[in-house]
Amino acid sequence: xxxxxxxxxxxxxxxxxxxxxxxxxxxxxxxxxxxxxxxxxxxxxxxxxxxxxxxxxxxxxxxxxxxxxxxxxxxxxxxxxxxxxxxxxxxxxxxxxxxxxxxxxxxxxxxxxxxxxxxxxxxxxxxxxxxxxxxxxxxxxxxxxxxxxxxxxxxxxxxxxxxxxxxxxxxxxxxxxxxxxxxxxxxxxxxxxxxxxxxxxxxxxxxxxxxxxxxxxxxxxxxxxxxxxxxxxxxxxxxxxxxxxxxxxxxxxxxxxxxxxxxxxxxxxxxxxxxxxxxxxxxxxxxxxxxxxxxxxxxxxxxxxxxxxxxxxxxxxxxxxxxxxxxxxxxxxxxxxxxxxxxxxxxxxxxxxxxxxxxxxxxxxxxxxxxxxxxxxxxxxxxxxxxxxxxxxxxx
Numbered sequence: 259x260x261x262x263x264x265x266x267x268x269x270x271x272x273x274x275x276x277x278x279x280x281x282x283x284x285x286x287x288x289x290x291x292x293x294x295x296x297x298x299x300x301x302x303x304x305x306x307x308x309x310x311x312x313x314x315x316x317x318x319x320x321x322x323x324x325x326x327x328x329x330x331x332x333x334x335x336x337x338x339x340x341x342x343x344x345x346x347x348x349x350x351x352x353x354x355x356x357x358x359x360x361x362x363x364x365x366x367x368x369x370x371x372x373x374x375x376x377x378x379x380x381x382x383x384x385x386x387x388x389x390x391x392x393x394x395x396x397x398x399x400x401x402x403x404x405x406x407x408x409x410x411x412x413x414x415x416x417x418x419x420x421x422x423x424x425x426x427x428x429x430x431x432x433x434x435x436x437x438x439x440x441x442x443x444x445x446x447x448x449x450x451x452x453x454x455x456x457x458x459x460x461x462x463x464x465x466x467x468x469x470x471x472x473x474x475x476x477x478x479x480x481x482x483x484x485x486x487x488x489x490x491x492x493x494x495x496x497x498x499x500x501x502x503x504x505x506x507x508x509x510x511x512x513x514x515x516x517x518x519x520x521x522x523x524x525x526x527x528x529x530x531x532x533x534x535x536x537x538x539x540x541x542x543x544x545x546x547x548x549x550x551x552x553x554x555x556x557x558x559x560x561x562x563x564x565x566x567x568x569x570x571x572x573x574x575x576x577x578x579x580x581x582x583x584x585x586x587x588x589x590x591x592x593x594x595x596x597x598x599x600x601x602x603x604x605x606x607x608x609x610x611x612x613x614x615x616x617x618x619x620x621x622x623x624x625x626x627x628x629x630x631x632x633x634x635x636x637x638x639x640x641x642x643x644x645x646x647x648x649x650x651x652x653x654x
C-alpha cells in the first residue's frame with residue numbers, strides 16, 4: 259500500500275480542499291483509497307466518539323467505512339496542551355496513532371494522511387507533523403497559497419523541518435493563484451522550487467466560492483434567530499463588512515454580495531441598508547451628494563432593486579445583528595420589505611466576526627456545489643499521476 263502525508267505552510271492554506279480533490283482523483287483512478295487525520299484540533303462528536311471535523315467531512319463526502327477512532331485517533335481539545343505539559347496526560351499518544359495507522363492501512367491501495375497546520379504544529383505534545391510523518395514513514399506534500407516569494411519561502415522552510423526529521427518531501431502544491439492575472443506564474447513557481455529540489459505538483463486557481471460560505475452556512479454557524487431568510491439561503495457571500503461607522507461611510511464598503519455584521523441597536527445603519535435595497539442604490543448616491551445621485555438617476559428607477567432582485571451600490575446581501583439587541587418592529591418590517599437575510603445573535607460583534615471568519619475557510623459536507631467544484635478543479639489542475647508516483651510504500 260502506498261501513502262502520502264499532506265501538510266501545509268500554515269492554517270487556511272487549502273489543505274482540506276486539496277485532500278478532497280486528491281481523494282477524488284485517487285478514486286477516479288480506480289484505487290481503493292483510505293484516509294486518516296492523526297492529530298485533530300477541531301473536534302466534534304460523531305458516532306458517539308470525538309473526531310476531527312475534517313475526518314468526518316471526508317468520510318461523509320466519500321462514504322468511507324473505517325471507524326472514526328481509526329480515521330481520527332488523537333484530538334487536542336481546549337486545555338489539552340496545558341494538561342500535557344503539566345504531566346497530566348500519561349497515555350502514549352504516538353502508540354495510539356501507530357495502532358490506527360496499522361488498522362487503516364491493513365487493506366487498500368493508497369492512504370492519504372492529512373496533517374494539521376505547518377510542519378511544526380503539534381510539537382508541544384511531541385506530535386508535530388514532521389514527527390508524525392516520520393513515525394508513519396510517509397513522504398510529505400506541502401500546500402501553500404498564492405504569490406511567488408511567500409509560498410516558496412514558506413514551502414522551503416517547512417521542507418527543511420521535515421528533512422530534519424528524515425521525512426522526504428515529495429513536492430508542493432500552491433493554492434488560490436490568480437492564473438488569469440499572472441499567466442506565467444506556474445513556470446516561475448516551478449523554477450523557484452526546483453532550485454531547492456522540490457517538485458511543483460500543481461497550482462490551484464483562486465475561486466471565490468471555495469473560500470466563502472452560503473447564507474445557510476452562516477445561519478447554522480452563528481446559531482442565530484432568523485429574522486428573515488431572504489430570497490435564497492444558498493447564495494454565496496462575496497465578503498464581510500463590520501457596521502461600526504457612520505452609514506454614509508459604511509455604504510462605501512458594501513456591494514450586493516456583502517454580509518454586514520452590525521450591532522442590533524445600530525438602527526441607523528440597518529435602515530440605510532434596507533433603503534439601499536428598496537431604492538436600487540438611489541438613496542446611497544443621494545447620501546454621497548446631489549451630483550452623484552443626479553448623474554445616475556436615469557439608470558435606476560426607485561424600487562428597481564427590490565423589483566428585479568439586483569440591488570445597487572450599498573445594497574448588502576444580508577445582516578447579522580449582534581449583541582442580542584432586537585431592533586424595533588418598524589426596523590424588522592423594513593428588513594422584511596427589503597427581502598434581506600437577517601439573523602440575531604447574542605454574542606458581540608468581535609466574537610461573531612471571528613466565527614464568520616472560521617466559516618469563510620471551512621468546507622462542510624452540505625456544500626454540494628462547492629465540493630463538486632473542488633473535485634473538478636483538482637482533477638484539472640493537479641498532476642494526480644505524479645502524486646501517485648511520489649507516494650511512498652508503507653514500511654513493513
